Amino acid sequence: xxxxxxxxxxxxxxxxxxxxxxxxxxxxxxxxxxxxxxxxxxxxxxxxxxxxxxxxxxxxxxxxxxxxxxxxxxxxxxxxxxxxxxxxxxxxxxxxxxxxxxxxxxxxxxxxxxxxxxxxxxxxxxxxxxxxxxxxxxxxxxxxxxxxxxxxxxxxxxxxxxxxxxxx
Amino acid sequence: xxxxxxxxxxxxxxxxxxxxxxxxxxxxxxxxxxxxxxxxxxxxxxxxxxxxxxxxxxxxxxxxxxxxxxxxxxxxxxxxxxxxxxxxxxxxxxxxxxxxxxxxxxxxxxxxxxxxxxxxxxxxxxxxxxxxxxxxxxxxxxxxxxxxxxxxxxxxxxxxxxxxxxxxxxxxxxxxxxxxxxxxxxxxxxxxxxxxxxxxxxxxxxxxxxxxxxxxxxxxxxxxxxxxxxxxxxxxxxxxxxxxxxxxxxxxxxxxxxxxxxxxxxxxxxxxxxxxxxxxxxxxxxxxxxxxxx
Numbered sequence: 254x255x256x257x258x259x260x261x262x263x264x265x266x267x268x269x270x271x272x273x274x275x276x277x278x279x280x281x282x283x284x285x286x287x288x289x290x291x292x293x294x295x296x297x298x299x300x301x302x303x304x305x306x307x308x309x310x311x312x313x314x315x316x317x318x319x320x321x322x323x324x325x326x327x328x329x330x331x332x333x334x335x336x337x338x339x340x341x342x343x344x345x346x347x348x349x350x351x352x353x354x355x356x357x358x359x360x361x362x363x364x365x366x367x368x369x370x371x372x373x374x375x376x377x378x379x380x381x382x383x384x385x386x387x388x389x390x391x392x393x394x395x396x397x398x399x400x401x402x403x404x405x406x407x408x409x410x411x412x413x414x415x416x417x418x419x420x421x
Numbered sequence: 422x423x424x425x426x427x428x429x430x431x432x433x434x435x436x437x438x439x440x441x442x443x444x445x446x447x448x449x450x451x452x453x454x455x456x457x458x459x460x461x462x463x464x465x466x467x468x469x470x471x472x473x474x475x476x477x478x479x480x481x482x483x484x485x486x487x488x489x490x491x492x493x494x495x496x497x498x499x500x501x502x503x504x505x506x507x508x509x510x511x512x513x514x515x516x517x518x519x520x521x522x523x524x525x526x527x528x529x530x531x532x533x534x535x536x537x538x539x540x541x542x543x544x545x546x547x548x549x550x551x552x553x554x555x556x557x558x559x560x561x562x563x564x565x566x567x568x569x570x571x572x573x574x575x576x577x578x579x580x581x582x583x584x585x586x587x588x589x590x591x592x593x594x595x596x597x598x599x600x601x602x603x604x605x606x607x608x609x610x611x612x613x614x615x616x617x618x619x620x621x622x623x624x625x626x627x628x629x630x631x632x633x634x635x636x637x638x639x640x641x642x643x644x645x646x647x648x649x650x651x652x653x654x655x656x657x658x659x660x661x662x663x664x665x666x667x668x669x670x671x672x673x674x675x676x677x678x679x680x681x682x683x684x685x686x687x688x689x690x691x692x693x694x695x696x697x698x699x700x701x702x703x704x705x706x707x708x709x710x711x712x713x714x715x
Binding site for chain 2: 265266268269270271272273274276277282283284286288301302304305309313314315316317318319320321323324326327328331332335338339342364367368371378381382385386390
């Protein structure tokens with residue numbers, strides 16, 4: 254129950270932070286996708302099932318405040334939680350560097366799916382989107398995710414960082 | 422009966438993968454039905470999310486207002502804001518008058534003509550930007566409960582801002598003029614040639630499908646043609662900055678500088694009734710957009 258309330262509060266707070274506050278800290282008009290970052294971190298720390306469920310909820314609610322398609326937001330954010338959880342099972346120790354690399358790949362994948370789904374874009378527009386939106390955002394997401402994990406590691410005794418914690 | 426043990430890593434993995442596959446299949450095979458289910462839930466969830474969204478937005482606006490009014494040269498900021506507002510109103514009035522004059526010239530020979538009537542509008546405030554970087558859209562603090570629906574046009578006194586693409590009970594998402602997924606029927610004011618205005622990823626717009634024989638030139642103004650729903654005829658869209666005439670192409674394409682700086686827009690008007698309906702019901706004098714009532 255406590256976990257459910259924490260996740261609900263997180264999702265409700267994520268909307269104003271992502272839509273109202275983050276545009277102020279955008280670099281070259283690019284802001285990190287906190288929904289994707291949180292879904293992936295929950296997947297890593299709490300397992301793929303929770304990552305998927307929370308990712309789907311985040312994707313759905315953020316989609317209410319985006320012009321994008323529902324299925325795309327559900328699949329990219331839910332998928333990020335699921336695959337982050339699955340990837341985390343394959344490594345011995347979860348470090349900020351690992352999270353950065355994983356988030357970079359997941360964000361790139363989500364961005365490429367979104368560009369492929371653009372209906373009226375020419376090839377030049379698609380390449381522009383990849384070069385100036387998808388790649389910088391993936392780097393931004395990776396940096397924010399790694400930073401958040403580093404802060405969590407420093408401040409809280411989070412389990413699941415080492416393989417023994419996760420499987421004991 | 423077979424049960425999944427979610428506490429075991431393999432059980433949780435199987436369940437998560439199965440759910441993801443099921444969701445993917447439902448979204449791809451039954452897009453209408455699955456979208457309908459989420460649409461049904463959007464209303465109450467939108468109302469719930471509205472509270473933190475409006476709280477953070479008003480805090481953000483309060484801090485911005487404090488910064489602009491008290492920290493960064495109070496009097497200059499006030500004067501600048503007032504002058505900008507005046508300029509927007511005058512620009513809107515100028516465009517309306519220019520369009521009215523043009524229409525009068527063309528229709529002077531006819532005995533019967535319909536004067537332009539402006540439709541009903543709702544004033545709304547921008548409280549956020551698109552939650553992703555892939556779309557150029559803004560979030561308004563008014564939604565279905567205020568009579569805002571999908572496909573309604575959104576303007577400022579200076580010109581067109583975009584079109585409503587999504588609504589909840591309390592909010593609406595407006596796809597901006599500069600988004601590549603947006604398309605608005607446009608008209609070159611001087612030559613009367615029509616085309617389609619669409620955004621480009623770089624953040625401006627272009628007018629496509631201009632006839633090859635059109636005498637369009639840089640500096641020409643583009644207004645809404647009123648042919649496709651959402652916008653009445655004659656609202657300013659932008660000014661042509663460059664023309665692309667390709668050898669062997671069927672049409673010309675022009676780059677547009679939008680009349681409204683859509684990245685900084687704070688208050689907008691949502692056009693509620695289509696032009697054709699309001700023109701049939703009410704005949705008023707042609708003129709600029711009236712100031713919104715707060």
